[in-house]
Amino acid sequence: xxxxxxxxxxxxxxxxxxxxxxxxxxxxxxxxxxxxxxxxxxxxxxxxxxxxxxxxxxxxxxxxxxxxxxxxxxxxxxxxxxxxxxxxxxxxxxxxxxxxxxxxxxxxxxxxxxxxxxxxxxxxxxxxxxxxxxxxxxxxxxxxxxxxxxxxxxxxxxxxxxxxxxxxxxxxxxxxxxxxxxxxxxxxxxxxxxxxxxxxxxxxxxxxxxxxxxxxxxxxxxxxxxxxxxxxxxxxxxxxxxxxxxxxxxxxxxxxxxxxxxxxxxxxxxxxxxxxxxxxxxxxxxxxxxxxxxxxxxxxxxxxxxxxxxxxxxxxxxxxxxxxxxxxxxxxxxxxxxxxxxxxxxxxxxxxxxxxxxxxxxxxxxxxxxxxxxxxxxxxxxxxxxxxxxxxxxxxx
Numbered sequence: 001x002x003x004x005x006x007x008x009x010x011x012x013x014x015x016x017x018x019x020x021x022x023x024x025x026x027x028x029x030x031x032x033x034x035x036x037x038x039x040x041x042x043x044x045x046x047x048x049x050x051x052x053x054x055x056x057x058x059x060x061x062x063x064x065x066x067x068x069x070x071x072x073x074x075x076x077x078x079x080x081x082x083x084x085x086x087x088x089x090x091x092x093x094x095x096x097x098x099x100x101x102x103x104x105x106x107x108x109x110x111x112x113x114x115x116x117x118x119x120x121x122x123x124x125x126x127x128x129x130x131x132x133x134x135x136x137x138x139x140x141x142x143x144x145x146x147x148x149x150x151x152x153x154x155x156x157x158x159x160x161x162x163x164x165x166x167x168x169x170x171x172x173x174x175x176x177x178x179x180x181x182x183x184x185x186x187x188x189x190x191x192x193x194x195x196x197x198x199x200x201x202x203x204x205x206x207x208x209x210x211x212x213x214x215x216x217x218x219x220x221x222x223x224x225x226x227x228x229x230x231x232x233x234x235x236x237x238x239x240x241x242x243x244x245x246x247x248x249x250x251x252x253x254x255x256x257x258x259x260x261x262x263x264x265x266x267x268x269x270x271x272x273x274x275x276x277x278x279x280x281x282x283x284x285x286x287x288x289x290x291x292x293x294x295x296x297x298x299x300x301x302x303x304x305x306x307x308x309x310x311x312x313x314x315x316x317x318x319x320x321x322x323x324x325x326x327x328x329x330x331x332x333x334x335x336x337x338x339x340x341x342x343x344x345x346x347x348x349x350x351x352x353x354x355x356x357x358x359x360x361x362x363x364x365x366x367x368x369x370x371x372x373x374x375x376x377x378x379x380x381x382x383x384x385x386x387x388x389x390x391x392x393x394x395x396x397x
Contacts, residue, residue, distance in 0.1 A: 012041030043277030112137025
């Protein structure tokens with residue numbers, strides 16, 4: 001576990017604002033208390049004790065949540081992903097013109113679909129830790145990929161320069177964002193596109209959903225601007241995407257931004273920020289605490305004698321296990337659609353695929369939908385069994 005003692009952006013003193021307890025983080029730790037920290041000087045919000053990069057990189061390689069072409073994954077994000085990629089392309093075209101970009105490097109290129117949108121007019125190359133994604137990119141979209149994490153790519157010391165560096169839902173995962181952008185700049189001639197989840201317009205849906213173990217940075221426009229100015233980039237444009245129709249709490253709202261590489265000697269314009277990072281963070285924590293208390297009462301109301309199945313094994317469940325009475329209930333089944341997790345243990349119960357025979361043979365009395373993101377999907381699957389088993393929902397969606 002790392003301990004960050006000063007701000008990565010400005011070197012200022014930091015304060016631990018809040019601590020979020022987690023249990024049973026698959027592939028990471030049995031217990032983890034995440035320190036939510038903030039710089040006293042520039043307002044940058046980040047995890048003060050992130051997992052080391054080797055462990056995080058191993059997580060991304062083995063348990064990537066963004067294998068968009070995996071048709072067996074129940075939360076099929078392909079449609080949302082395609083919509084996002086096309087929205088980002090339109091934004092880039094409005095600001096700098098896609099025709100003015102001859103080469104693109106994408107860090108965290110997922111299935112390769114995004115880069116495929118540009119390959120007719122530009123040379124494209126992706127960096128991606130998931131082997132399955134790299135295979136899909138090359139087979140389905142003919143997009144060349146480097147299979148590994150950015151540090152491995154950087155150590156290879158490729159000499160090529162790219163007009164555009166593409167970072168979509170990537171920078172929030174980087175333990176040292178300033179060092180990372182400085183290294184990206186070595187490969188960059190003109191622009192960097194960055195889209196990250198943003199706190200600026202964040203509402204509390206899933207309590208503490210922004211504070212997952214993989215999101216080591218929690219950006220506001222203020223924090224992102226301070227980072228990019230230090231690294232020699234000027235903001236060209238930004239837009240906020242609320243994503244109200246999408247149930248991806250850690251990913252939305254998001255801010256899409258384009259930055260131009262400038263001389264370090266150039267006097268850079270700093271845009272005035274209306275809401276401070278401190279005010280935004282304080283409001284989010286209060287909203288999350290209120291929502292968590294509501295959920296606590298639902299879980300407290302589950303009969304201790306009921307044989308309970310939990311559907312979901314992600315960050316949301318880890319937070320519930322650490323902050324509610326869920327771990328003390330009679331958990332007999334744990335379901336997850338991700339086949340990579342099958343056979344692993346959660347609360348000393350093996351993770352497996354959902355089976356209707358568990359209901360038909362009266363093996364479970366109740367099923368807790370322990371996910372915000374996929375609750376609607378699971379509700380639809382279980383709608384045929386509502387008279388045979390209790391379906392416990394945590395959210396009104």
